[in-house]
Amino acid sequence: MTTTEKLIKALKAVPGMSVGDAMWYAILAGAAYLFFHVVFKSALRHRRISSKSASSRQIRREILHSVRSLAIFGVVGGMIYIAAMNGWTQFYQPIDKHGWPYYFVSIVLMVVLHDAYFYWTHRLMHHRRLFKLFHRTHHLSTSPTPWAAYAFSPLEAFVQGGIGLVIALAIPIHPSAYLPFMLWQITFNVLGHCGYEIFPNSFLRSPIGKFMNSPTHHALHHENFRSNYSLYFNVWDRWLGTNHASYEERFDRATSGGRAPLRATITIASERLAGEAARPDLESVTA
């Protein structure tokens, strides 16, 4: 096959890949939005992490930016296809080549690699020289909705979609393993932006809660910008001391059924004041 033929084949595959990703985004972000922000909005009031509610303008912006990102994910998918046709990737067929146990291990490896990739690219995009160009778009929502899951600038969409290429180059995977990985990442991503805490009050004191992130974790990143950079696991943030100082207290407040401990209430009030001062990041780069 000539280079031109490969390029044409990859270009033809781009729309299908974008549409596939868009379908999962629409189903999961739509379901989370309906569940938290429409049907159970009042019933789950005590589980709300931020007191700010989203305007229809914000939701429209989050959806439009996400649709643009989905188009870019299709282009990244085309790049993966070209790499595969040139034999640069580690894709294998059939599943029996490495067996079912490895098939499941490969999905775990994808998640672990994505977690590390996200933490470090995310921290880099918070550098003041890169923030405006790469990451400011995602932080336009200080109290995001599930629709913000893919609300990225074009450059950040390439960085975020790039994990698909990194995985294909780094890990032997069966192409079908992308689907469960993709479903895991969009589900976690949507819940991270849902604005409501879904875990029980005891979660952070449990071994799994010390290891996994919660919606409160990412909500605090959108409020404060300078902590909580990690995605799935609370490993990199804990290890490198970048967890939000009041993470446990804010989690407690969102899960205590409105009976927030006094300590948490005082912390939130002082944080609100400090938050305005902690956000010049955004204002200074937009000025």
Ligand SMILES: [Zn+2]
């Ligand atoms: Zn976010």
Ligand SMILES: [Zn+2]
């Ligand atoms: Zn960020």
